[in-house]
Amino acid sequence: MSSFHEPEPVPLSDEGEMDLIKVQRVNQSWIVHGHLRDTATAWIEHLRRTDAERLEKSCWLALFLTRYKKSVLRDPKPLFYAGLFAFATREEIDWFLAEHPMTHAITLLGLGDDSGLDDLGGQARDLATGVAGEIRAIRDCE
Template identity: 60%
Template sequence: MPKPTPPCPLPGEGEKSVEKVLRINHRWIVHGRLKENAAAYLAELREKDPERLLRASELALHLVHYKKSEMVRDPKPLFYAGLFAEATREEIDRFLDGHPMTRAITLLLHGDDSGLARLSESAGKLALEIEEEIREME
């Protein structure tokens, strides 16, 4: 069965995806300052790179919708991995320093496995699986 890819949004649908991502991020209980850091990252993308904001929002929603039941019970690792999948190294350092799982996945997407050292064996395995799912969608 072919892997589903995020559909190209209809006019006006992209902004709905962004608003949904903002609502989800605002509601979820997460450790550290991930909620605030994600909100700051999204605000920066809205100002500087709206196309990347749209792609990040679509990917986060797609991963949660299509992969949650297959991979994890908690959708948060998928959501935040999708949200930060296109983050630059500078953005990773700025927004994900205190968030080892999301940081490890985004570093893996840059070809850097150094973030895995901060994770347990099972969390590291999950990070690798999520990274693989994101790569398959490219």
């Protein structure tokens, strides 16, 4: 009888570890709807075990958006979570974000897919489009 063994966490750079700690602290401190905190924790753990590079980029982007783009919004949570999931694949978006319409829509927009906007109303659609544009502008500078 074989047992399932999860892979060990992949090593991060020192800066990546610091960003990860900050992201985990922020995620745990905010009041969010629909178990988004737990979803983000599962996403971080998924990347921690599979893709250090995407984890580092995701943490950096989440922190960057909340530090330097928060003037775009009164509530930085959509920026933070959109940054955290910005490097997800289509399959990962569907798996992790199906219950989180705003982050789902923003992340799909990052892939050029506007189908997630169908689940949002007027102002929320504008917010998703604006945040996706912010992320696109930052990613275009990479």
